[in-house]
Amino acid sequence: MELAEAKQKFIEAWGKLGSEWGINRTMAQVHALLLVSPEALTTEQIMDALSISRGNANMTLRDLIGWGLVEKQHRAGERKEYFFADKDTWNIAKQVAKERRKRELDPVVKILDELSNVKGDPKDPEYLTFHKSVTDINKLAKNVDKTLDTMIKAEESWFWGSIVKMFR
Amino acid sequence: MELAEAKQKFIEAWGKLGSEWGINRTMAQVHALLLVSPEALTTEQIMDALSISRGNANMTLRDLIGWGLVEKQHRAGERKEYFFADKDTWNIAKQVAKERRKRELDPVVKILDELSNVKGDPKDPEYLTFHKSVTDINKLAKNVDKTLDTMIKAEESWFWGSIVKMFR
DNA sequence: TCAAACTTTCAAAATATACTGAAAGTTTAA
């Protein structure tokens, strides 16, 4: 397989996985493109490589910066902005975990906490089932939350070392 | 807060979380509705509770059964089918992990394996960056894969016990 | 065998999401 073809496949696969997990396909593709680029790229280059419009490229890059996955680079004597992706897989994973926890998991945990406190007739099966499901899911969500928090604060070596040993 | 209102909030929250993570909102809502129902429900009851069409209810229930989260119940002397959700949070988490691994993660790992083997000029920075990113992500994906596999095979007590102790 | 009771299918419609491109905005250097 040619390198160019392989890059294309990588970009497609990453875009597909992203979209299946609720991340905009184009955003995942731009990220993939930057991941396989040794040099920082300009908006123009990204537009060309992925056949997307200037507006789309601009918004997507802004989002990626917001996720902490990409950064702008300025070069002396140049007006253009260059974009560069952090290539460290562990940083990427941590960053994604951190953002999704904050944006999506934490708000739900907040609601589940409220709903866990709803009082009702302890003889009413409707209430009992509601209460049990909500508190059980709350416990699970809090566990996931705590796990992600630990992961975010952890050192890379911890992940590649101890978790692998543990899970077997 | 009234029980009815609380149920509604739970259904909404679960639907929102689902859609943010690439799961059809209606599917997550039907699941939530069944989770808080002590008794199995008919298609009609689900249609009414969530204001969805018969077709949608039917397809969504079929999907939920496909995910292993819901099962059909038949009652003696009745033509109607009843639907019931497994209420065990641990089973739900395992089931979702299992399906998403199979449907979405494994296919990507397969592609990454192929791309890891693409050969190129070891002096070409384009190749080197591509190769490093792909192999690094492949390692991470395999780790996640292995972790999920262990989780799927693990006992509930293991999860609630040792993982909680570990992450702190 | 019939028809009532129920389930499934899927083309068309509705809705939600993503993208475009041109205009407006900003920065820089002469």
Add this chain to the structure above:
DNA sequence: TTAAACTTTCAGTATATTTTGAAAGTTTGA
């Protein structure tokens, strides 16, 4: 201060996803 070089915005458009609902299919009991 001007204008070229570049970035940002967002209303309108396009695309993708989800939902509807009526027709077709199936099952059951008389």
